[in-house]
Amino acid sequence: MNDAHARIFAAIAAIPRGRVASYGAIAARAGLPGRARLVGRALGEVPDGMELPWYRVLRSSGQIAFPPGSRGFREQSKRLKAEGVDVRNGRVPMSAFGLDADLDRALWGMPG
DNA sequence: GTAATGACGCGCC
DNA sequence: CGGCGCGCCATTA
Numbered sequence A: 001m002n003d004a005h006a007r008i009f010a011a012i013a014a015i016p017r018g019r020v021a022s023y024g025a026i027a028a029r030a031g032l033p034g035r036a037r038l039v040g041r042a043l044g045e046v047p048d049g050m051e052l053p054w055y056r057v058l059r060s061s062g063q064i065a066f067p068p069g070s071r072g073f074r075e076q077s078k079r080l081k082a083e084g085v086d087v088r089n090g091r092v093p094m095s096a097f098g099l100d101a102d103l104d105r106a107l108w109g110m111p112g
Numbered sequence B: 001g002t003a004a005t006g007a008c009g010c011g012c013c
Numbered sequence C: 001c002g003g004c005g006c007g008c009c010a011t012t013a
Helices: A003-013 A023-029 A036-043 A071-082 A101-108
Strands: none
Touching: A003 A023, A003 A036, A023 A036
């Protein structure tokens, strides 16, 4: 655990229920533009017991990052569907559920 | 030290 | 829509 991870977790925790965000967007919100991979790394080190909506983080394409059919893949799609997110073929329509620039600013209170 | 490996992203073709 | 290449960076071998 370090400062970068802490900010990444904070950014993920800020994703509203029923919505999703990309790794790149999380990295940017954490003050780490271009470090999308670091977000993926941080998610692999989330402490057990820590409450974090990790399943709301997707690739910029809306695709679930886990290999199709894997444990994480099924778990993520299950949780997303459970809160009303449309998951089809391992992918979520970002245009409908993703946080675009305006919504981002409105929900996360940061200037564009 | 170099090389490979990811819960990634973007531009190009 | 699919494939490639390159950038990114912490870890691991």
